């Protein structure tokens with residue numbers, strides 16, 4: 772009896788996980804539709820210089836217990852980062868522009884619900900349920916997350 776109810780709840784949990792995995796696939800069109808880089812009416816717009824100087828280092832940084840964002844997101848996710856050129860520890864101008872485009876698609880300028888913010892953030896801290904790349908931040912007060920937030924809210928590098 773005990774075993775059956777446990778296995779049923781595991782199956783339930785897997786079902787929920789499967790559902791959550793399929794949901795993101797249905798969303799990019801909406802996210803792109805809401806994207807308003809070219810419509811200043813949203814109030815916030817994404818600053819390239821801030822992205823290059825402050826956000827990109829976060830995408831390259833190694834956090835204990837996690838792989839670096841770049842190690843997974845250079846393949847086939849929606850957030851596609853350019854692979855680093857051999858021997859290079861940072862992205863060049865052209866690569867940075869492409870990253871800005873790609874990461875920007877996961878952001879609704881001005882919105883703290885942007886997937887870039889909630890996906891790698893622990894659910895207890897206001898993040899979403901699941902990111903197969905792990906929850907890299909457990910609190911919104913962590914400096915790196917604060918930097919991502921500042922970018923989403925339109926902070927410039929001046």
Ligand code: HEC
Nearest residue numbers: 838839840843848849850877886887890891902903904907
């Ligand atoms: C171990 C591999 C891995 C790492 C490391 C990783 N991710 Fe992901 N990430 C994924 C996979 C796989 C998906 C798609 C499935 C999902 O949503 O969980 C994803 C999805 C996302 C998405 C939703 C858009 C998309 O591309 O599907 C965002 C935003 C995101 N990751 C941000 C990050 C950030 C920021 C970091 C670093 C702080 C990071 N990820 C680190 C594997 C990873």
